[in-house]
Amino acid sequence: MIKPILIHPDPRLKKLCAPVDDVSDELRALSQDMLATMYDAPGIGLAAPQIGVLERLIVMDCVKEGDPEPTIMFNPEVLAASDDTNVYEEGCLSIPEQFAEVTRPASVRVGWLDENGNPQEKDFDGLWATCVQHEIDHLNGKLFIDYLGPMKRQMMTRKSQKMKRERTRG
Ligand code: K1U
Ligand code: ZN
Numbered sequence: 001m002i003k004p005i006l007i008h009p010d011p012r013l014k015k016l017c018a019p020v021d022d023v024s025d026e027l028r029a030l031s032q033d034m035l036a037t038m039y040d041a042p043g044i045g046l047a048a049p050q051i052g053v054l055e056r057l058i059v060m061d062c063v064k065e066g067d068p069e070p071t072i073m074f075n076p077e078v079l080a081a082s083d084d085t086n087v088y089e090e091g092c093l094s095i096p097e098q099f100a101e102v103t104r105p106a107s108v109r110v111g112w113l114d115e116n117g118n119p120q121e122k123d124f125d126g127l128w129a130t131c132v133q134h135e136i137d138h139l140n141g142k143l144f145i146d147y148l149g150p151m152k153r154q155m156m157t158r159k160s161q162k163m164k165r166e167r168t169r170g
């Protein structure tokens with residue numbers, strides 16, 4: 001089922017999300033809905049708070065061509081980050097049609113629980129590294145615009161607020 005995506009500003013996008021205690025059937029079904037919502041948007045990632053669920057769950061698929069790689073992570077955490085950095089022009093499904101350059105570690109080692117509740121660990125680089133950090137930030141109530149200066153952040157917030165108003169008016 002496709003879920004509506006919250007648009008910034010929304011207090012739920014600023015909250016610290018709770019760890020998942022048990023990878024239940026309900027959360028597994030939610031993760032499938034999140035993948036469907038992400039592909040429909042379209043996007044390369046989605047975090048549970050973006051659909052109003054304040055739990056530590058993200059989905060991603062950063063494959064540009066070829067076989068899709070739907071990835072589901074419960075309680076993802078960055079275990080190690082490289083000193084070298086990467087600049088990427090990021091977007092966010094909760095801040096539609098706006099993009100800005102963000103500098104982040106170029107590669108990260110991430111640990112998480114998979115959909116069967118089994119622990120996993122993997123190194124990510126390139127777009128996957130950027131995306132997984134962006135999604136984990138969502139679980140900590142942080143948006144990519146929080147890396148920008150106050151003027152640019154305010155400008156993007158105002159544009160997003162306007163777009164949100166227009167969408168709710170229909
Ligand atoms: O979390 C989100 O809001 C999803 C976001 C993820 C992201 C994008 C870019 C850098 C870091 C993280 C998006 O998917 S925005 C849409 C987007 O980037 C895209 C959409 C269609 C094709 C390719 C990319
Ligand atoms: Zn986002």
